Structure formats: structure tokens, C-alpha cells
Amino acid sequence: TTTNTNSMISHERVASYAFAFDIDGVLIRGKETIPEARKALKMLNGENKYNIKVPYIFITNGGGRSEKARCKDLSSRLGISISEDQVIQGHTPMKDLVPVYKNVLVVGGVLDSCRKVALNYGFENVYIPLDIMKWNPCVTPYYILSDEERKIAYDNVDFSKIHIDAILVFADSRNWAADQQIILELLLSKNGVMGTISDTFDEGPALYFAHSDFVWATDYGLSRYGMGALQVSIAALYQEHSGKELNVTRFGKPQRGTFRFAEKVLTKWRRNTLESEFDKLKLTSTEQPPLKEDEGEEEVEEEITNETDSLDDDEDDEGIVLDSAKELTLDLPPASTVYFVGDTPESDIRFANSHDSSWYSILVKTGVYQDGSIPKYKPKKICENVLEAVTFAIEREH
Numbered sequence: 001t002t003t004n005t006n007s008m009i010s011h012e013r014v015a016s017y018a019f020a021f022d023i024d025g026v027l028i029r030g031k032e033t034i035p036e037a038r039k040a041l042k043m044l045n046g047e048n049k050y051n052i053k054v055p056y057i058f059i060t061n062g063g064g065r066s067e068k069a070r071c072k073d074l075s076s077r078l079g080i081s082i083s084e085d086q087v088i089q090g091h092t093p094m095k096d097l098v099p100v101y102k103n104v105l106v107v108g109g110v111l112d113s114c115r116k117v118a119l120n121y122g123f124e125n126v127y128i129p130l131d132i133m134k135w136n137p138c139v140t141p142y143y144i145l146s147d148e149e150r151k152i153a154y155d156n157v158d159f160s161k162i163h164i165d166a167i168l169v170f171a172d173s174r175n176w177a178a179d180q181q182i183i184l185e186l187l188l189s190k191n192g193v194m195g196t197i198s199d200t201f202d203e204g205p206a207l208y209f210a211h212s213d214f215v216w217a218t219d220y221g222l223s224r225y226g227m228g229a230l231q232v233s234i235a236a237l238y239q240e241h242s243g244k245e246l247n248v249t250r251f252g253k254p255q256r257g258t259f260r261f262a263e264k265v266l267t268k269w270r271r272n273t274l275e276s277e278f279d280k281l282k283l284t285s286t287e288q289p290p291l292k293e294d295e296g297e298e299e300v301e302e303e304i305t306n307e308t309d310s311l312d313d314d315e316d317d318e319g320i321v322l323d324s325a326k327e328l329t330l331d332l333p334p335a336s337t338v339y340f341v342g343d344t345p346e347s348d349i350r351f352a353n354s355h356d357s358s359w360y361s362i363l364v365k366t367g368v369y370q371d372g373s374i375p376k377y378k379p380k381k382i383c384e385n386v387l388e389a390v391t392f393a394i395e396r397e398h
């Protein structure tokens with residue numbers, strides 16, 4: 001019987017190390033599930049020669065639907081049960097912006113899927129580009145709304161009277177031309193009011209992106225442009241129009257704020273895994289280790305410019321407070337090693353290498369990274385696929 005936190009961490013049924021997985025290009029590619037993924041995760045659930053359970057979480061830059069919907073889909077594809085508490089999407093930490101902004105324009109995703117996510121996070125007034133296009137079709141002269149789009153767009157909202165406080169790009173845009181037109185108009189507006197032009201170009205809404213992936217892996221042979229490419233395009237248009245540099249606050253990998261958020265999610269999940277193993281052993285609550293809530297430091301997200309390669313750990317943080325990260329802080333020793341398996345050197349490997357030396361980066365060849373090329377950020381290990389990565393890490397540990 002183990003009675004303190006440290007001995008529990010080394011309990012024979014639960015590993016002291018852990019895993020974090022990228023999703024697109026590691027476990028899935030568009031509609032396809034990467035064949036080795038199922039077995040890899042089953043191994044972590046205890047189906048390995050050491051009969052050990054290894055805690056794991058998912059850190060994807062993807063999004064566009066609720067964390068719950070993402071888990072349901074991933075669970076059925078992988079044949080395991082995944083909890084919402086294990087998944088961080090690009091926009092997940094944006095829920096901490098709820099108390100900061102009243103009127104937000106949420107961009108990306110299918111129809112009003114992202115509006116639903118934002119409302120669920122608690123945002124008060126959530127608008128999407130389709131609402132603006134319905135309000136005044138002349139905003140996007142070459143695009144006519146489909147019946148389906150007209151149906152889900154809000155009626156009777158007068159955008160000449162509403163101040164959009166922030167633009168939140170939650171997921172990949174399905175209509176770059178229209179979305180860019182509207183985002184640019186608001187950025188250059190007087191206080192986020194449609195149909196106005198600022199004299200100074202410094203009074204528009206704040207702009208947030210759920211991530212900055214330039215490309216990502218789908219079921220097409222070559223990588224496709226992602227949200228980071230849209231960001232580059234908007235920054236270039238903004239600069240051309242105003243002569244100014246665009247300010248963007250980024251979430252997702254490789255940002256430090258996301259890393260801190262992820263560490264706390266992992267800590268919480270490791271505790272959960274340990275507790276359920278203890279439950280199985282029918283230990284009484286008095287034998288369980290002390291797990292007290294930390295007072296919690298305040299976590300802040302970086303304010304980053306349109307320089308796509310900037311990620312400076314020495315910079316002082318500025319910007320928003322990640323309250324939900326604070327809530328998740330628990331008194332548990334850190335994982336001895338966190339194996340992070342990703343396919344994109346610029347976001348995944350950089351993310352795993354930049355913030356904590358106990359994270360061990362593994363690059364797989366099933367996504368953005370192409371075999372034979374030199375990754376811009378060097379992983380500690382390159383593997384064929386996720387199964388090879390998991391097998392390698394478990395053997396390295398035992």
C-alpha cells in the first residue's frame with residue numbers, strides 16, 4: 001500500500017512518465033485514422049508487456065467543435081474512451097477571454113459550429129461573418145449566401161450600431177475571401193463598427209488566433225494551408241492598407257501559454273489516472289495521498305506580433321490571464337518525462353523543446369514532416385509512426 005504522493009507516483013500500475021499527442025498527422029489525417037494509432041493508445045491503457053498504465057493527453061491546434069464532440073469522434077475512431085479532461089484544442093484556452101469581451105466575432109468552422117462553441121464557453125454576444133453578410137450582402141460583393149447559411153445567420157442585427165470588441169479566429173476559415181474582407185474592415189474601423197474607417201487605425205478590435213499553423217496534414221497527399229497562412233495574409237493586407245504592423249495574440253502550439261495550460265491539464269489527468277487505479281485496488285480514502293489545490297500563479301498569454309517565428313521565453317508576459325489553467329494546478333510531482341508526439345516541427349517539436357527540459361520531442365513521418373527533409377526544429381527522436389514512438393518510449397523507460 002502506498003500512502004504518499006511520491007510513492008504513489010512510482011506505483012507499479014501507473015507510470016511516472018506520460019505522453020502528450022498531437023492529433024492531425026499523428027492519429028488522424030482528415031477522414032482517415034492512422035492505422036497504428038489504435039494499438040499505440042491501447043498500449044498506454046495497459047496493454048503492454050509491463051502491464052503499466054501511462055497517462056496521456058491530446059494537444060491539438062485543431063478545433064471548430066466542442067471538446068466533447070472532439071472526444072466522441074476520437075474515441076470511436078481509436079476504439080478507446082477519451083475524456084474531455086484529456087483534450088486541449090487550439091481555442092480551449094480562449095474561454096478565459098469570456099469576462100474580457102462582450103461582443104465577439106468568431107471566425108472559422110462549418111456554418112455556426114464555432115458560435116455554438118463560443119456560447120458554450122460563456123461568451124455573451126457571439127457573431128459570425130455570416131451574420132454580417134446577411135445584414136448587408138454588399139459587404140462581400142461576390143458571395144451570395146446559401147439557403148443553409150441564411151438560415152443559421154442572425155436576423156435583425158444592425159452592425160452599424162454594434163461595437164465588435166474582439167475577433168476570435170477559432171478554426172480554419174471556410175471562406176477566406178469573405179472572412180478576410182470582414183476581419184480587415186473591422187481592424188481598420190472606428191471601434192469595431194462596420195461601415196466606419198479609423199483615422200489612426202489603432203482603435204479596431206483585438207485579434208486572436210487559436211493557432212498559427214502555416215500548413216497541416218489532411219487526407220490529401222500534400223499539406224494544406226492552415227490558419228497561420230490566413231494570419232500571414234491578413235497581416236500583409238493590414239500593413240499594405242495602414243502602414244502598420246498587425247498585433248495578434250496567438251494561442252495553440254508552440255505558445256508558452258498553451259504549454260502551461262497543457263502542463264496543468266496533464267497534472268490533473270495523471271491524478272485522475274492514479275485515483276482510478278487506487279479505486280480499483282479498493283483503497284480507502286484515508287489511504288489516498290494529499291492532493292491539495294495550489295493557490296496558483298496567474299498565467300498569462302503572450303502578445304505576439306505578426307512575426308511568425310517569434311517565441312521568446314525570456315520576454316515578460318503581457319495580456320490575458322488564463323484562469324482555467326490556474327484552477328487546474330494541483331500538488332503532484334511533475335511527470336518524470338513527457339513524451340510529446342507530433343508531426344509538425346514548427347509547432348509540435350518547437351513546443352516540446354522550448355518550455356521544459358523534461359519534455360521529450362518525437363517527430364513522426366505520417367503528417368506534415370516529410371521523410372528525408374531536415375526539420376526546422378530538431379526532435380529528440382524521429383519515428384515512422386505513433387506506434388513506433390510509443391513502443392520506443394516505453395522501452396526507453398523500462
Ligand code: G3P
Pocket residue numbers: 022023024025059060061062063172213215216217226227344
Ligand atoms: O487545423 C488543425 C491543424 O492546423 C493542426 O492540428 O492536431 O496537428 O495540432 P494538430
Ligand code: MG
Pocket residue numbers: 022023024025026217342343344367
Ligand atoms: Mg499535427
